[in-house]
Amino acid sequence: MADTDAIAGATIELLEARLRRLSYLLTGASDYTGVPTTPDRPDSLDETVSRRVARLDHELEKLSRSVPAVRDVLQLHSRFPDLFQPTTTSSTSQQIPEGLTSQTLTSIILSYATAFPETASRLTSLNDLPIPDAESSASLIALQPQLDNLARTQAEQAASISELRIRTARVLQRWYEVGVVGSGECWAEWEGRLEGVEREVRRLEVVREGRENEV
Structure with a gap:
């Protein structure tokens, strides 16, 4: 009976x-002892978790029909679900050590109680981050083909410029x-020929002056 209890x-x-x-x-909230607070009761049936999940599924389906990137991700998830699974730890690390009483486990958990409010405040601060508008994100995704064409055009222009540089270097x-x-070299040849002509002229002048002196 004691074992059953x-x-x-x-x-x-x-x-x-x-x-x-x-x-x-x-x-995402807890009291000063680190015990999580009880979630508030929904005001209506539409605010229950099941209805909210159903609305999210409906919005995701609408988004997948209008945005090709979302549709590709969903198809990838349906074909390769293992890619979206979190890394599991070993079974030994998830097991509670034997021989620990409830008081010991409680003291271990309460030793990390100071980290719970900090983590809760960080999670709460995520609500203050602005979420990009869906239409703006869809318009940016729709511009991706144009960006790809511009990138190809830029690569072609870069190749043309590189070829022109090579041709310019060859022309220079x-x-x-x-x-x-x-x-x-041409001027050097002309200068050499002029020097030869000058030497010949000087030689002829010397010969003529010698003949005149003899007379």
């Missing part, structure tokens, strides 16, 4: 722990070889 008590404690965890997931090299170096 112990098992029943442990089962109730585990159920209460799961209930507190669900309450914290729903509200040809102009330097023909216009600068070739002209220099």
